Amino acid sequence: MPVAASPHLSRRLFLGSAAAACLAAGLGGARPARAAGTIKPDAKSALIVVDVQNCFVDGGTLPVKGGAQVVPLINKLAGSFENIVVTQDWHTPGHASFASTHAGKKPFETTSMPYGPQVLWPDHCVQGSDDAALHKDLKLPTAALIVRKGFHKDVDSYSAFLEADRKTPTGLAGYLKERGITTVFVTGLATDFCVAWTALDARKLGFTTYVIEDATRAIDLNGSLAAAWKQMSDAGVKRIQSSDIA
Numbered sequence: 001m002p003v004a005a006s007p008h009l010s011r012r013l014f015l016g017s018a019a020a021a022c023l024a025a026g027l028g029g030a031r032p033a034r035a036a037g038t039i040k041p042d043a044k045s046a047l048i049v050v051d052v053q054n055c056f057v058d059g060g061t062l063p064v065k066g067g068a069q070v071v072p073l074i075n076k077l078a079g080s081f082e083n084i085v086v087t088q089d090w091h092t093p094g095h096a097s098f099a100s101t102h103a104g105k106k107p108f109e110t111t112s113m114p115y116g117p118q119v120l121w122p123d124h125c126v127q128g129s130d131d132a133a134l135h136k137d138l139k140l141p142t143a144a145l146i147v148r149k150g151f152h153k154d155v156d157s158y159s160a161f162l163e164a165d166r167k168t169p170t171g172l173a174g175y176l177k178e179r180g181i182t183t184v185f186v187t188g189l190a191t192d193f194c195v196a197w198t199a200l201d202a203r204k205l206g207f208t209t210y211v212i213e214d215a216t217r218a219i220d221l222n223g224s225l226a227a228a229w230k231q232m233s234d235a236g237v238k239r240i241q242s243s244d245i246a
């Protein structure tokens, strides 16, 4: 593995690499026992629902195994939160993250972008398409904000906070901070990409950060899931289950 010069680059390589990390970290990890229903979100807490869109469930263009199973859990969790933010992957046609945009490249291969390595995906979540719509069974009537991301043609954005160039903010940090929110609970799709990058950026921005594991599903590309959990654990992201929420 190349030696990384910056934490950002390091993370990208980490998430993109993997068999070794998979063996080292294990999927189970050590989880402290916690009594059910002991975490009570308050007025300074926000639920972030990442990319629960048609593209990422069965029948979509980039289905995440079991992706639709998070919907009822997230709907239930929503009742515990005053503040809910939803994100949508929202790409231009011919987006730089699509394999079809790069001659000779296939989905799930990696290419080099000006901002670093980029996994190439099938065309997915194109702006305004049914594929990019939120899952029809997602019921979040109190959600106050939808953040669309990945809409710059030449830059991907796994994170709900910062685009993949690691410089361009989406505005979400400002929105949350301006509203006095200090703690975020991240759910949605996919655990090892958009959820993980969102959670890692949340930590870096100073938010207390939880990932509600059973309200996420992973792509797990070459061990990316174990690598993501290791990164999140090292960054102080708390790994909990939906039953931990009061």
Ligand SMILES: [Zn+2]
Pocket: 089, 090, 091, 097, 121, 124, 125, 150
């Ligand atoms: Zn995307």
